[in-house]
Amino acid sequence: MSAQIPVASPSFLKCSQCSLGKLCLPVGLDTQDMHRLEEIIESAAPYQENEAVYEADQPFKRIYAVKSGMFKTQVSDAQGNEHIVGFHLPGELFGLDAIYPQKYVSTAVALGTASVCAINYSDLEDLSTKLPSLQRQLLSLMSKEVHTSQSMNIDQTAEQKLAAFILTLSSRYKQRGYSDTRFNLLMPRRDIANHLNMAPETISRLFKRFQNEGLIAIQRNDLNILDMDRLQTLAGCSSSC
Amino acid sequence: MSAQIPVASPSFLKCSQCSLGKLCLPVGLDTQDMHRLEEIIESAAPYQENEAVYEADQPFKRIYAVKSGMFKTQVSDAQGNEHIVGFHLPGELFGLDAIYPQKYVSTAVALGTASVCAINYSDLEDLSTKLPSLQRQLLSLMSKEVHTSQSMNIDQTAEQKLAAFILTLSSRYKQRGYSDTRFNLLMPRRDIANHLNMAPETISRLFKRFQNEGLIAIQRNDLNILDMDRLQTLAGCSSSC
DNA sequence: ACTCCCCCTTGACGCAAATCAATGCAGCTG
DNA sequence: CAGCTGCATTGATTTGCGTCAAGGGGGAGT
Numbered sequence: 143m144s145a146q147i148p149v150a151s152p153s154f155l156k157c158s159q160c161s162l163g164k165l166c167l168p169v170g171l172d173t174q175d176m177h178r179l180e181e182i183i184e185s186a187a188p189y190q191e192n193e194a195v196y197e198a199d200q201p202f203k204r205i206y207a208v209k210s211g212m213f214k215t216q217v218s219d220a221q222g223n224e225h226i227v228g229f230h231l232p233g234e235l236f237g238l239d240a241i242y243p244q245k246y247v248s249t250a251v252a253l254g255t256a257s258v259c260a261i262n263y264s265d266l267e268d269l270s271t272k273l274p275s276l277q278r279q280l281l282s283l284m285s286k287e288v289h290t291s292q293s294m295n296i297d298q299t300a301e302q303k304l305a306a307f308i309l310t311l312s313s314r315y316k317q318r319g320y321s322d323t324r325f326n327l328l329m330p331r332r333d334i335a336n337h338l339n340m341a342p343e344t345i346s347r348l349f350k351r352f353q354n355e356g357l358i359a360i361q362r363n364d365l366n367i368l369d370m371d372r373l374q375t376l377a378g379c380s381s382s383c
Numbered sequence: 384m385s386a387q388i389p390v391a392s393p394s395f396l397k398c399s400q401c402s403l404g405k406l407c408l409p410v411g412l413d414t415q416d417m418h419r420l421e422e423i424i425e426s427a428a429p430y431q432e433n434e435a436v437y438e439a440d441q442p443f444k445r446i447y448a449v450k451s452g453m454f455k456t457q458v459s460d461a462q463g464n465e466h467i468v469g470f471h472l473p474g475e476l477f478g479l480d481a482i483y484p485q486k487y488v489s490t491a492v493a494l495g496t497a498s499v500c501a502i503n504y505s506d507l508e509d510l511s512t513k514l515p516s517l518q519r520q521l522l523s524l525m526s527k528e529v530h531t532s533q534s535m536n537i538d539q540t541a542e543q544k545l546a547a548f549i550l551t552l553s554s555r556y557k558q559r560g561y562s563d564t565r566f567n568l569l570m571p572r573r574d575i576a577n578h579l580n581m582a583p584e585t586i587s588r589l590f591k592r593f594q595n596e597g598l599i600a601i602q603r604n605d606l607n608i609l610d611m612d613r614l615q616t617l618a619g620c621s622s623s624c
Numbered sequence: 625a626c627t628c629c630c631c632c633t634t635g636a637c638g639c640a641a642a643t644c645a646a647t648g649c650a651g652c653t654g
Numbered sequence: 655c656a657g658c659t660g661c662a663t664t665g666a667t668t669t670g671c672g673t674c675a676a677g678g679g680g681g682a683g684t
Contacts, residue, residue: 203652219537220620222446227533240526241522242530272512277518285481286483288480289488291533292444292532293458295536299463299641330661331661331662332661339537343643343664344640344641344642345662346662347641349663541670571632572631584632588634591633591634603680
């Protein structure tokens with residue numbers, strides 16, 4: 143009855159047994175190539191809430207794929223303000239922005255218990271020259287990342303931004319086989335606000351308004367989308383259609 | 384105004400003779416490998432002001448490197464509003480955001496007379512598996528693009544955004560061997576405003592204020608940076624230090 | 625040189641959302 | 655279970671910047 147939180151592929155699972163393979167790095171690889179990818183993937187113990195995978199300015203060694211739970215990546219500006227760049231669901235990669243500067247530019251933190259596959263980037267580069275499909279998928283995922291960031295930049299009202307945020311989460315949950323109409327917001331309001339460049343008070347007021355207008359039902363972190371169509375209209379469809 | 388099919392130009396400048404090689408795709412390639420890259424680069428006649436290189440929704444075939452002049456890329460949202468995603472200087476690539484969706488998501492337009500190297504992406508993928516240095520540089524440039532897009536998302540005042548914009552241009556001109564303290568703004572105020580999600584009036588007022596405070600001198604499009612340090616302080620150094 | 629047009633500038637005003645401030649509420653801990 | 659702590663909500667107020675409106679140039683064409 144309560145909303146589902148995406149849960150694990152257990153940490154011992156290889157790519158070939160992982161349900162996320164159709165979203166993640168192995169897309170397009172045959173069984174044999176997938177085994178070669180598995181060989182360079184490092185398993186890791188799950189992270190606890192607020193535990194960091196890496197921190198800004200540390201030397202870049204690995205990129206990460208979310209195996210279970212959720213992570214956020216945040217940068218801090220010159221005045222020391224933190225900005226949350228993104229939230230990362232199972233099957234999504236993070237750490238890609240560290241390739242160019244060769245050091246992490248963000249800090250990656252677990253929202254609740256969560257786990258990753260860690261991939262040595264140098265090994266991944268080498269393997270990518272041998273497996274064209276892997277290279278293609280890597281470039282494709284980076285391109286997607288560019289596009290995602292760019293679409294965050296378009297000028298929207300607070301209302302549009304929050305509606306689009308909800309819809310983005312919805313569609314990403316759906317891709318992963320979870321309900322696209324009911325899910326838990328794993329991050330606090332403050333983090334949503336920060337990510338969308340808004341005040342937490344505004345988030346609160348908008349959630350209430352959406353609820354009053356029958357678009358959603360929300361209590362605490364349990365979000366229920368009641369009218370997807372109107373929500374999409376409201377969002378200007380910028381993120382999910 | 385419609386997309387132009389590149390035509391062979393007699394004055395085609397090869398990568399090995401191009402002064403932009405140290406910024407562009409050939410970074411890290413030896414002479415022999417650079418020649419292999421040259422083989423897949425298509426030459427094109429210069430574009431005229433406001434002429435489009437490609438338009439949104441066209442099928443993705445090529446990525447582009449700016450050879451001379453400047454281009455802007457713009458997307459249009461669900462309400463039909465145009466948003467300028469970026470300005471592209473010589474040695475910079477554009478069209479990378481089309482890799483994932485396999486169609487262009489933006490329209491690329493020349494600001495004044497400008498020219499490109501067009502690179503068939505499928506050929507580039509193939510060549511990248513054979514030339515590890517090329518693969519590395521391609522991934523590195525995509526990573527840089529991710530970072531650039533992300534840093535546009537941090538919450539800043541209009542003042543900070545404009546200061547950061549000026550400094551970004553300054554540092555990119557410097558990298559290319561031009562003055563970092565005096566250069567022409569090749570785009571109209573309206574385009575700067577659009578790119579930064581501001582009203583043109585605000586741009587105008589801020590330029591005036593920066594001038595009154597002795598940070599810059601500007602008349603028409605001729606911009607002179609008088610106090611780089613204070614400008615960086617103002618910008619929160621988010622884009623250039 | 626005159627005029628048209630486009631862009632830029634300048635000023636007045638209004639609004640969306642930030643900020644400030646206070647209260648409510650849930651989960652811990654002892 | 656009482657008290658503490660941190661997050662969320664709600665209301666009052668402020669403000670940065672967008673919008674509206676009205677002038678100024680500068681360049682292109684006649």
